[in-house]
Amino acid sequence: MKPYVPTATIVLRTSLIAGFILAAPAIASANPSFPRGLGFYFDPLRLAALIASFIGWVKLCAWVDEDAAHYKIPAVFWNSLLLVNGIAGFLLIWGLPVFWLATLFFWSTVLAGSYWYICKRNRRAAVEDQLFNREHFQRLVQKYFRRTKTKAKLTITDGVPVKFISRSVSGEVEDADRVDRVQQSKGYRAAQELIYNALERRATDIHLEPTANEMAVRLRIDGMMINITPYNRAMGDGVVNVFKVLCNLDITERRKPQDGSFSAHVKNRVVEFRVATAGSVVGEKLVMRVLDTAAQLADLGQVGMTESMQTEVRDIIARPHGLFLVCGPTGSGKSTTLYACLHEIDRFSQNIITVENPVEYRLDGVTQIEINPKAGKTFASELRSILRQDPDVILIGEIRDKETAEIACQAAQTGHLVFSTVHANDSVTAIARMIDLGVPPFMLSSALQAVLAQRLVRMLCKSCRVRMKPSAETLKKLKIDPDAVRYTYRVFDSAEDREDDADAGTEEVDICEACGGAGYFKRTGIFELLVLNEKIRELIRENPNIPEIRRVATEHSLKTLFEDGARLVIEGATSIQELLRVSK
Numbered sequence: 001m002k003p004y005v006p007t008a009t010i011v012l013r014t015s016l017i018a019g020f021i022l023a024a025p026a027i028a029s030a031n032p033s034f035p036r037g038l039g040f041y042f043d044p045l046r047l048a049a050l051i052a053s054f055i056g057w058v059k060l061c062a063w064v065d066e067d068a069a070h071y072k073i074p075a076v077f078w079n080s081l082l083l084v085n086g087i088a089g090f091l092l093i094w095g096l097p098v099f100w101l102a103t104l105f106f107w108s109t110v111l112a113g114s115y116w117y118i119c120k121r122n123r124r125a126a127v128e129d130q131l132f133n134r135e136h137f138q139r140l141v142q143k144y145f146r147r148t149k150t151k152a153k154l155t156i157t158d159g160v161p162v163k164f165i166s167r168s169v170s171g172e173v174e175d176a177d178r179v180d181r182v183q184q185s186k187g188y189r190a191a192q193e194l195i196y197n198a199l200e201r202r203a204t205d206i207h208l209e210p211t212a213n214e215m216a217v218r219l220r221i222d223g224m225m226i227n228i229t230p231y232n233r234a235m236g237d238g239v240v241n242v243f244k245v246l247c248n249l250d251i252t253e254r255r256k257p258q259d260g261s262f263s264a265h266v267k268n269r270v271v272e273f274r275v276a277t278a279g280s281v282v283g284e285k286l287v288m289r290v291l292d293t294a295a296q297l298a299d300l301g302q303v304g305m306t307e308s309m310q311t312e313v314r315d316i317i318a319r320p321h322g323l324f325l326v327c328g329p330t331g332s333g334k335s336t337t338l339y340a341c342l343h344e345i346d347r348f349s350q351n352i353i354t355v356e357n358p359v360e361y362r363l364d365g366v367t368q369i370e371i372n373p374k375a376g377k378t379f380a381s382e383l384r385s386i387l388r389q390d391p392d393v394i395l396i397g398e399i400r401d402k403e404t405a406e407i408a409c410q411a412a413q414t415g416h417l418v419f420s421t422v423h424a425n426d427s428v429t430a431i432a433r434m435i436d437l438g439v440p441p442f443m444l445s446s447a448l449q450a451v452l453a454q455r456l457v458r459m460l461c462k463s464c465r466v467r468m469k470p471s472a473e474t475l476k477k478l479k480i481d482p483d484a485v486r487y488t489y490r491v492f493d494s495a496e497d498r499e500d501d502a503d504a505g506t507e508e509v510d511i512c513e514a515c516g517g518a519g520y521f522k523r524t525g526i527f528e529l530l531v532l533n534e535k536i537r538e539l540i541r542e543n544p545n546i547p548e549i550r551r552v553a554t555e556h557s558l559k560t561l562f563e564d565g566a567r568l569v570i571e572g573a574t575s576i577q578e579l580l581r582v583s584k
């Protein structure tokens with residue numbers, strides 16, 4: 001076997017020889033055009049520049065060779081290119097009478113070649129390994145100009161930019177008296193700070209839960225409950241009272257469940273809060289849901305679908321009628337996906353009506369109706385009146401009873417495109433769920449076009465995620481080809497990954513500024529799309545047997561949630577643990 005000589009060494013040797021060959025005639029003929037200065041045989045400055053250029057060029061060749069081997073890019077072409085570029089550059093330095101201009105030409109040719117290479121290798125590199133892109137420069141700035149991580153602590157200066165409005169966006173006129181009343185009360189400032197903090201941290205729910213002598217405060221961020229500093233009991237009760245007054249609830253009633261809503265101006269936007277209170281043995285607890293009415297509508301790509309899935313979904317949306325179901329547990333992003341689907345439809349040429357509880361996004365050109373079961377406005381009753389308004393597209397917030405399920409199927413069979421959600425774990429189970437609700441299988445089989453199951457996975461914080469080598473066993477479990485992925489990422493663990501030991505003893509730990517120490521930042525969807533074909537329709541009609549439907553669907557390339565999520569692990573967008581957590 002031939003001993004392996006690294007290509008870098010070959011380049012180095014060749015270039016040295018080339019250098020001598022080039023330099024020899026120069027020395028021999030003592031060509032007067034070669035850089036020389038006054039009083040010295042050679043100009044030391046130019047000589048230094050020449051040597052520096054030579055060393056720089058050799059180093060660059062060595063880096064390209066090593067980097068190309070790393071990304072499995074054929075190195076011969078790039079090595080030869082840089083060699084030829086360098087030799088041409090040195091010939092210019094030798095031949096051109098203006099030394100500095102020639103050096104500039106030398107570096108232009110060499111760097112142009114290297115830049116071409118970098119463009120090629122960036123396509124194979126993971127985002128954080130790409131060079132000369134925006135992230136790379138941001139990393140450099142972070143590294144050299146902001147060495148110290150700032151502590152993630154939300155300090156609020158005087159005047160919290162939160163102004164309460166005592167009415168819901170959809171509700172009656174503003175009641176200034178109530179707002180005045182709470183401004184005087186204890187807990188007002190704390191309530192403002194709580195709302196501000198929660199929104200800054202992107203919380204979707206705020207829970208105030210009394211214990212014997214404290215009021216625990218928990219925020220739901222990216223689907224996870226996080227405890228924040230509790231209030232003492234007196235202050236906590238004060239805060240609960242502020243919210244109750246804003247919602248116009250009975251503040252003397254502390255046992256019976258009550259609900260209401262209020263809004264707040266926070267930094268130029270209006271946010272709506274749905275409040276529910278309930279008595280417990282230790283006191284009254286309060287839960288708030290944040291409805292950001294200014295939230296941007298996502299499109300199919302932004303909710304996390306791959307290009308090919310977007311095409312499949314668009315194909316279903318383009319059909320003139322039929323039922324399209326989205327399923328998943330509560331808080332799995334179903335309504336966001338449904339709105340992304342509505343977004344694809346021309347709202348001004350088609351009559352679109354939605355029935356929801358509550359209306360989460362506001363969309364121009366769409367009639368949005370909120371149900372109110374207490375006032376007798378149920379999904380089923382609202383749907384019946386809607387069907388008389390000649391809609392083309394109907395969005396039903398949720399199907400959870402026989403009546404609604406049947407109306408949805410009938411509407412889908414009579415020329416309407418119907419979107420809705422059901423509570424089911426995966427696409428095939430959703431079919432079973434509809435049958436369990438009492439929809440006749442023959443009706444479902446002709447109405448249903450497709451079922452999309454989905455989950456939200458938290459994305460790793462790009463500032464603090466940690467690269468790791470996945471074990472062969474893990475990759476096997478993920479059904480990932482070990483050659484396709486060199487490394488995956490996991491969440492930063494402050495106990496294990498502390499950078500220096502000096503911090504180890506101190507109480508205060510540096511918290512990642514980008515994610516507030518959670519290790520994850522924002523979420524994205526993973527999907528399982530079951531498009532009904534003739535075979536599956538027949539199965540539903542004749543013999544709704546779930547394992548059999550699943551078997552046929554898998555044969556027709558149904559990709560499970562877990563398989564769809566594996567792509568995010570390969571991309572380094574999420575961790576294996578997170579994927580296992582949400583898809584189990």
Ligand SMILES: [Zn+2]
Pocket residue numbers: 461462463464465512513514515516517518519520
């Ligand atoms: Zn982070």
